[in-house]
Amino acid sequence: MAEDLNWAVGGEAGDGIDSTGKIFAQALARAGRHVFTSKDFASRIRGGYTAYKIRTSVDKVQSVVDRLDILVALTQRTIDENLDELHEGSAIIYDGERSWDAEIPEEMTAVDVPLKSLAEEAGGAIMRNIVALGAACEITGFDVEYLDEALEKRFGGKGSKIVENNKEAARAGQEYVQENYDLDHLGYNIDTTDNDYVLLNGNEAVGMGALAAGCRFYAGYPITPATSIMEYLTERIEDYGGHVVQAEDELSAINMSLGAARAGARSMTATSGAGIDLMTETFGLVATSETPLVIADIQRSGPSTGMPTKQEQGDLNMALYGGHGEVPRFVVAPTSITECFWKTVEAFNLAEKYQTPVFLVSDLAMSVTEQTFPPEAFDMDEVEIDRGKLVDEDEVDEWLDAQGHFRAHAVTEDGVSPRAIPGTTDAAHMSTGLEHDELGRRTEEEDERVHQVNKRNRKVETARENEDWDYREFGNPDADNLIISWGSNEGALIEALDYLEDDGIDVRVISVPYIFPRPDLTEEIEAAEETIVVECNATGQFADVIEHDVLTRVKRINKYTGVRFKADELADDITDKLTEEVPAQ
Amino acid sequence: MSSDVRFTDFKSDKQPTWCPGCGDFGTMNGMMKALANTGNDPDNTFVVAGIGCSGKIGTYMHSYALHGVHGRALPVGTGVKMARPDVEVMVAGGDGDGYSIGAGHFVHAVRRNVDMTYVVMDNRIYGLTKGQASPTSRSDFETSTTPEGPKQPPVNPLALALASGASFIAQSFSSDAMRHAEIVQEAIEHDGFGFVNVFSPCVTFNDVDTYDYFRDNLVDLQEDEDHDPNDYEAAKEVILDSDKEYQGVMYQDENSVPYHEQHGVTEDMSEIPDGAPEDAMDLVREFY
Numbered sequence: 091m092a093e094d095l096n097w098a099v100g101g102e103a104g105d106g107i108d109s110t111g112k113i114f115a116q117a118l119a120r121a122g123r124h125v126f127t128s129k130d131f132a133s134r135i136r137g138g139y140t141a142y143k144i145r146t147s148v149d150k151v152q153s154v155v156d157r158l159d160i161l162v163a164l165t166q167r168t169i170d171e172n173l174d175e176l177h178e179g180s181a182i183i184y185d186g187e188r189s190w191d192a193e194i195p196e197e198m199t200a201v202d203v204p205l206k207s208l209a210e211e212a213g214g215a216i217m218r219n220i221v222a223l224g225a226a227c228e229i230t231g232f233d234v235e236y237l238d239e240a241l242e243k244r245f246g247g248k249g250s251k252i253v254e255n256n257k258e259a260a261r262a263g264q265e266y267v268q269e270n271y272d273l274d275h276l277g278y279n280i281d282t283t284d285n286d287y288v289l290l291n292g293n294e295a296v297g298m299g300a301l302a303a304g305c306r307f308y309a310g311y312p313i314t315p316a317t318s319i320m321e322y323l324t325e326r327i328e329d330y331g332g333h334v335v336q337a338e339d340e341l342s343a344i345n346m347s348l349g350a351a352r353a354g355a356r357s358m359t360a361t362s363g364a365g366i367d368l369m370t371e372t373f374g375l376v377a378t379s380e381t382p383l384v385i386a387d388i389q390r391s392g393p394s395t396g397m398p399t400k401q402e403q404g405d406l407n408m409a410l411y412g413g414h415g416e417v418p419r420f421v422v423a424p425t426s427i428t429e430c431f432w433k434t435v436e437a438f439n440l441a442e443k444y445q446t447p448v449f450l451v452s453d454l455a456m457s458v459t460e461q462t463f464p465p466e467a468f469d470m471d472e473v474e475i476d477r478g479k480l481v482d483e484d485e486v487d488e489w490l491d492a493q494g495h496f497r498a499h500a501v502t503e504d505g506v507s508p509r510a511i512p513g514t515t516d517a518a519h520m521s522t523g524l525e526h527d528e529l530g531r532r533t534e535e536e537d538e539r540v541h542q543v544n545k546r547n548r549k550v551e552t553a554r555e556n557e558d559w560d561y562r563e564f565g566n567p568d569a570d571n572l573i574i575s576w577g578s579n580e581g582a583l584i585e586a587l588d589y590l591e592d593d594g595i596d597v598r599v600i601s602v603p604y605i606f607p608r609p610d611l612t613e614e615i616e617a618a619e620e621t622i623v624v625e626c627n628a629t630g631q632f633a634d635v636i637e638h639d640v641l642t643r644v645k646r647i648n649k650y651t652g653v654r655f656k657a658d659e660l661a662d663d664i665t666d667k668l669t670e671e672v673p674a675q
Numbered sequence: 676m677s678s679d680v681r682f683t684d685f686k687s688d689k690q691p692t693w694c695p696g697c698g699d700f701g702t703m704n705g706m707m708k709a710l711a712n713t714g715n716d717p718d719n720t721f722v723v724a725g726i727g728c729s730g731k732i733g734t735y736m737h738s739y740a741l742h743g744v745h746g747r748a749l750p751v752g753t754g755v756k757m758a759r760p761d762v763e764v765m766v767a768g769g770d771g772d773g774y775s776i777g778a779g780h781f782v783h784a785v786r787r788n789v790d791m792t793y794v795v796m797d798n799r800i801y802g803l804t805k806g807q808a809s810p811t812s813r814s815d816f817e818t819s820t821t822p823e824g825p826k827q828p829p830v831n832p833l834a835l836a837l838a839s840g841a842s843f844i845a846q847s848f849s850s851d852a853m854r855h856a857e858i859v860q861e862a863i864e865h866d867g868f869g870f871v872n873v874f875s876p877c878v879t880f881n882d883v884d885t886y887d888y889f890r891d892n893l894v895d896l897q898e899d900e901d902h903d904p905n906d907y908e909a910a911k912e913v914i915l916d917s918d919k920e921y922q923g924v925m926y927q928d929e930n931s932v933p934y935h936e937q938h939g940v941t942e943d944m945s946e947i948p949d950g951a952p953e954d955a956m957d958l959v960r961e962f963y
Contacts, residue, residue: 120963286963290962301958302955302958304948307757331942333940337750338780345743345747346751348751352754353944354758355945357754371744465956473955475948475950513718513762518740520733520734520742521741521742531734
């Protein structure tokens with residue numbers, strides 16, 4: 091495995107940290123290098139520590155590690171916050187002319203660059219971050235021309251003057267380091283390749299999946315970290331004849347999406363924990379009126395407003411059990427950024443095939459993390475659309491009762507009724523949150539009630555039989571020890587395998603993208619000596635359902651600091667757990 | 676749409692469980708007449724309702740319909756209309772549904788100017804929960820939960836609509852069948868959010884806002900030759916007049932542009948390709 095480089099820029103929110111990081115990440119991707127980014131940010135608009143970290147290698151990278159090689163520090167806090175990740179060989183780029191007295195540990199390479207002055211010479215102080223990027227290129231021996239390409243992409247729309255000024259700023263940073271320091275690239279070797287990569291985050295992949303799947307209507311209410319799905323769709327959905335509504339609240343958002351879905355549009359809403367609480371009111375109506383709807387929950391730390399900008403996988407129980415009464419739903423949880431795309435496509439198909447709400451459960455770490463992929467990872471020719479039992483005028487007759495009423499909630503063997511949308515002749519019908527008969531009319535008659543409950547639940551059984559509720563597998567399939575994970579932990583787990591291998595520990599990793607229905611892991615768990623379930627929550631919600639399914643105790647690795655798992659840390663945790671006593675049966 | 680649609684085509688064969696004499700019978704009949712008169716048919720009409728006596732309307736009418744959760748009918752109607760500008764959307768609610776739990780949605784549906792008709796069956800009481808004060812109950816109206824009256828002033832729904840930027844505001848009386856149907860018809864024909872507050876008396880729990888009360892006190896704006904619905908100031912005067920009860924179209928903005936037109940939404944969103952759109956790889960290339 092080629093050596094990877096870990097780079098970060100940090101400062102206060104409002105310092106342009108995010109765009110600085112993004113530009114450098116794009117430059118590295120342009121150079122045919124793999125990139126994996128992560129962000130530390132606070133729930134405020136200006137001020138407060140914020141950082142954008144990049145891990146890059148010519149090999150695939152899919153997690154964060156506890157090492158920082160180059161740090162662009164715009165504030166002292168940036169250095170302090172990252173001290174435990176900095177090492178003797180780290181270089182810190184800072185602006186010694188600024189008012190703060192940088193305290194840089196002696197063993198590290200301090201690279202004092204007058205970022206602000208050089209930026210002003212190039213056309214404006216705002217470009218001080220670009221000067222720092224030029225300096226970073228020089229320190230690592232990375233060709234600054236790749237940075238030019240990223241600057242063109244970023245600022246091309248603002249005119250050639252802006253682009254030229256930025257290029258000049260980058261050159262100024264590069265030359266300053268060249269002239270004033272003798273670093274010999276600190277021994278870094280930033281290889282480039284001819285590979286073309288795309289760089290995107292989980293929420294962008296969800297939005298792209300929605301468009302590819304024919305989503306035409308989205309209503310949402312801004313909430314971290316789900317908002318960027320709405321922003322992505324807002325810019326693009328009209329090209330496909332669709333529309334995004336910024337609703338007045340989450341209650342409205344899910345009801346608008348429900349209305350559009352009943353009118354026949356592929357429809358979606360997305361939110362995070364606190365918003366899901368509000369949407370839960372309508373969730374049962376979506377299920378019992380048998381409306382196809384995709385509801386994305388981009389989890390963050392809860393409960394209540396919790397830690398809005400921090401990672402957690404704490405909403406699994408909500409997705410599985412949320413809402414009063416008993417209603418069928420599907421819960422799909424992508425395990426990687428490419429899966430964010432494919433599972434979104436699948437969510438729309440499941441919703442329409444089974445006329446059921448589908449929870450698409452992602453998490454903050456995945457939603458803000460950008461990663462490089464070959465574009466074929468999102469091959470649009472592979473996208474298939476299945477609209478289920480959507481009946482047209484010619485098929486309506488089959489579903490009419492003796493009086494000519496359309497049986498919109500017909501009791502069928504597979505549990506799925508015919509679905510007619512407005513405009514379909516002779517299929518006018520009502521649907522309701524009240525218990526109803528086949529025509530959608532209110533009933534409290536005992537047999538009808540039981541028929542409808544059974545019918546709705548049968549959809550799940552039909553889906554269990556007809557769909558692939560599979561899992562992804564890594565490591566050694568014959569290993570004695572089994573690790574089970576869901577959501578965004580997959581990348582860190584895959585990389586943890588390398589560390590474990592170095593220590594002579596062999597494990598099998600199963601990453602599960604379906605929470606309900608889910609693959610039956612009984613055989614796999616019975617075959618293993620030890621099973622450990624890894625998740626970002628305190629109580630082990632997925633471990634609970636696994637224990638329930640398999641009737642066996644499993645070990646748990648839980649992280650609920652608000653920070654995602656790191657590969658090296660996870661390897662240590664796994665090693666510790668494997669030597670721990672098995673819990674009592 | 677067929678031209679030979681009669682209002683009875685919008686009637687389902689389910690017998691209403693409203694109390695005998697309930698104002699909602701007349702309110703619903705007028706809605707059905709107005710839909711037929713405007714050339715709509717049940718297969719092209721979507722009726723949305725929330726919870727309460729008013730919420731039952733979807734069961735008694737024949738059309739595409741959704742009976743949803745309390746207070747959220749307007750967002751559902753908004754979703755239907757945006758996805759299908761070709762479909763006639765009618766939303767029904769009650770005074771509790773619309774002005775209490777759904778008040779936030781009311782303000783926003785009004786200001787968006789979504790092209791749908793909102794009929795509120797206002798009986799100034801909670802009927803289905805057996806007689807508690809509603810947002811439009813008089814401040815001295817004694818009920819099981821307000822033994823000395825709510826004491827707060829009632830919500831003025833017409834003023835709330837006006838303040839929210841409504842493009843069409845009207846009021847009618849369910850018992851004045853012809854006028855009520857005419858007014859709802861004007862609301863349907865209006866390009867934008869057509870709001871009609873309907874006095875729809877509750878014969879079981881409200882012995883103040885009765886048929887007789889409205890018959891004796893209602894002033895029809897149609898008989899006032901000076902009232903010009905296009906005149907905002909005149910509308911304001913009538914709407915804020917707390918001494919009289921009016922029926923008729925109080926206000927109509929002739930320049931109203933409905934939400935979907937403001938946003939260039941014209942297509943039927945139910946039609947999508949069999950696979951990803953042809954140029955979908957462009958979505959990926961954006962991330963180069």
